[in-house]
Ligand SMILES: Nc1ccn([C@H]2C[C@H](O)[C@@H](COP(=O)(O)O)O2)c(=O)n1
């Protein structure tokens with residue numbers, strides 16, 4: 184291999200950068216970025232699923248179901264009837280991350296979520312993983 188011209192070797196360091204994000208910080212950063220896509224006016228949640236090879240296999244954020252207008256469904260937290268609140272409709276970030284996954288199952292995966300998973304999502308994560316509980320890291 185040819186040597187770099189002396190002008191370049193003077194200006195470029197030969198050392199790799201050491202002050203980089205740890206992988207967990209990076210994956211939680213992806214979850215935090217995903218949360219910024221959420222239309223929920225009060226709480227934005229992001230989730231990032233990572234496999235054993237440290238590859239991202241699914242990302243999601245909380246939002247209304249596909250095809251249901253963000254403008255036509257309620258975003259309020261309370262109402263006389265549950266159907267008048269967002270809770271009746273909204274899909275949680277973890278559910279969306281699972282549905283967006285690009286692998287058959289989530290065996291050995293870790294999910295990075297910006298909020299603690301609810302009981303329903305915990306059940307989904309367990310089933311999607313095929314038996315045992317998926318790890319959760321919460322920010
Ligand atoms: N693990 C979680 C917990 C909550 N969410 C979503 C569901 C709602 O859109 C919002 C919570 O709204 P709040 O009661 O704080 O007004 O966060 C989720 O996606 N994942």
Ligand SMILES: [Zn+2]
Pocket residue numbers: 275276277300301302303304305
């Ligand atoms: Zn949930």
